[in-house]
Amino acid sequence: MYLSQYLSKAPALPSFFILITTLTVGALGAEPEALPIATLEQIQTAALQSDYGYTRLDYLCNKIGPRMSGSPQAAAAVQYVAEQFRELGLEVSLEPVSVPHWARGQETAELVKIPGAQPGFKQKVIVTALGGSVATPPEGITASVVVVKDFEELDKLGKEAVRGKIVLFNVAFDTKLADAGFSHEAYVRVVPYRVTGAKRAAELGAAASLLRSIGPRNFRLAHTGSVGYFGGPKIPAAATSAEDADLIAHLYREGSVVMHLVLTPNILPDERSANVIADLRGSEHPEQIVIVSAHLDSWDLGTGAIDNGAGIAEILQAARVFQQMKLRPKRTIRFIAWMNEENAANGGNGYDQYAEDHRSELSKHVADIEIDVGTWHPVGYEVYASESLLSALRPLRTVLGKISSGVVQRRPGHGDMDDFMPGFEPFVDNRSYYDSHHTVADTFAMIDPRGLQENAALVAALGYAMASVPEEVIQHPRPK
Numbered sequence: 001m002y003l004s005q006y007l008s009k010a011p012a013l014p015s016f017f018i019l020i021t022t023l024t025v026g027a028l029g030a031e032p033e034a035l036p037i038a039t040l041e042q043i044q045t046a047a048l049q050s051d052y053g054y055t056r057l058d059y060l061c062n063k064i065g066p067r068m069s070g071s072p073q074a075a076a077a078v079q080y081v082a083e084q085f086r087e088l089g090l091e092v093s094l095e096p097v098s099v100p101h102w103a104r105g106q107e108t109a110e111l112v113k114i115p116g117a118q119p120g121f122k123q124k125v126i127v128t129a130l131g132g133s134v135a136t137p138p139e140g141i142t143a144s145v146v147v148v149k150d151f152e153e154l155d156k157l158g159k160e161a162v163r164g165k166i167v168l169f170n171v172a173f174d175t176k177l178a179d180a181g182f183s184h185e186a187y188v189r190v191v192p193y194r195v196t197g198a199k200r201a202a203e204l205g206a207a208a209s210l211l212r213s214i215g216p217r218n219f220r221l222a223h224t225g226s227v228g229y230f231g232g233p234k235i236p237a238a239a240t241s242a243e244d245a246d247l248i249a250h251l252y253r254e255g256s257v258v259m260h261l262v263l264t265p266n267i268l269p270d271e272r273s274a275n276v277i278a279d280l281r282g283s284e285h286p287e288q289i290v291i292v293s294a295h296l297d298s299w300d301l302g303t304g305a306i307d308n309g310a311g312i313a314e315i316l317q318a319a320r321v322f323q324q325m326k327l328r329p330k331r332t333i334r335f336i337a338w339m340n341e342e343n344a345a346n347g348g349n350g351y352d353q354y355a356e357d358h359r360s361e362l363s364k365h366v367a368d369i370e371i372d373v374g375t376w377h378p379v380g381y382e383v384y385a386s387e388s389l390l391s392a393l394r395p396l397r398t399v400l401g402k403i404s405s406g407v408v409q410r411r412p413g414h415g416d417m418d419d420f421m422p423g424f425e426p427f428v429d430n431r432s433y434y435d436s437h438h439t440v441a442d443t444f445a446m447i448d449p450r451g452l453q454e455n456a457a458l459v460a461a462l463g464y465a466m467a468s469v470p471e472e473v474i475q476h477p478r479p480k
């Protein structure tokens with residue numbers, strides 16, 4: 001855990017801290033106007049009492065289902081979310097986005113040759129295709145397995161040892177990091193093997209690529225995610241559970257291991273989909289935009305509840321609170337349900353399309369407050385912004401601190417829209433986030449209704465605060 005997370009246990013900021021804050025701001029000579037604290041408190045209270053988001057998430061997960069880019073369910077979800085925003089009185093438009101359409105097929109694997117095993121024994125292995133993977137022939141492939149712990153070991157083996165084999169990247173998710181509250185760091189360390197492993201193995205002539213799932217060694221789950229070929233040769237790519245990866249590595253140390261692998265996904269023509277845009281028009285500066293957003297598409301193994309139906313439910317709940325309170329922010333608050341965050345090895349088509357379509361207005365965008373963190377308790381928010389903006393937002397901490405959400409954690413500019421505007425995201429207790437991530441376990445059963453309300457309260461308060469901060473702090477140069 002970060003030291004600052006411990007500090008967040010205090011229900012409100014100690015008075016000496018507020019004093020220091022005031023002095024610092026005064027010393028910079030940029031005395032910010034006070035934020036509308038009473039309104040922000042009312043927003044928080046209203047969001048913590050509503051079950052609006054939870055009921056919408058129930059529908060999204062359990063009546064529409066998983067929302068793979070290009071699928072009929074994703075199309076239905078676009079219409080459903082647009083309809084909810086319309087009912088809340090927002091100005092809604094659907095902005096077209098072209099998305100890949102990939103559909104999972106059959107996926108099975110077994111070890112058909114195991115050193116020292118009883119004749120005829122075949123060990124079933126849990127596998128799931130990575131999004132965008134090409135298929136094996138319908139009858140599958142049978143090949144020896146080569147186990148490597150990293151790219152260096154793969155390259156050392158070279159073409160001679162790899163040609164015609166199934167390469168298993170046995171790179172463990174660092175659970176020590178995750179348990180200490182750094183699960184995103186643990187995740188990003190392994191992601192390159194998922195995204196580019198197949199390409200690297202294919203360049204050495206491998207027949208298929210297998211990834212140890214990115215997640216803890218826990219309940220034998222296979223975690224999907226996107227794979228990229230980047231113009232290189234294409235071979236089938238799948239993930240196996242951490243336990244199966246350990247088993248294969250154990251057997252491989254004893255001798256030759258042969259696997260039969262069947263993957264029959266379909267790569268279909270691109271589909272026309274959309275970002276859902278819903279504006280609550282600003283009273284003083286309608287041309288200035290505060291984005292409050294979440295991605296609407298999901299993986300297909302579960303029902304995309306944590307990732308990221310929860311985020312959609314949280315922004316819907318924020319919109320609902322503004323409607324209930326009849327709030328009219330100074331700047332336009334633009335809710336966006338993004339399309340195609342998940343099945344995209346190169347970023348995400350929804351973000352790219354938005355940046356292209358709105359290029360001339362991007363300088364008027366004040367923030368992207370984006371949520372993709374499930375329903376774990378937010379200890380505060382992560383932010384990519386200038387010092388003067390952070391100073392102006394400081395009073396918000398006294399509001400958020402009341403529900404232990406007052407920690408402000410600066411982040412490098414890695415958010416989806418960070419190239420164009422300041423970025424915000426709830427900073428949650430994410431120690432178990434990757435347990436179910438991109439697996440069959442990501443269903444409505446994972447949702448914590450209280451955490452949903454807390455995250456909704458956070459993004460609603462942040463959104464309204466960003467619509468209220470003084471002009472001079474948003475005109476400050478961008479952080480990058």
Ligand SMILES: [Zn+2]
Binds near residue numbers: 295307341372
């Ligand atoms: Zn996500």
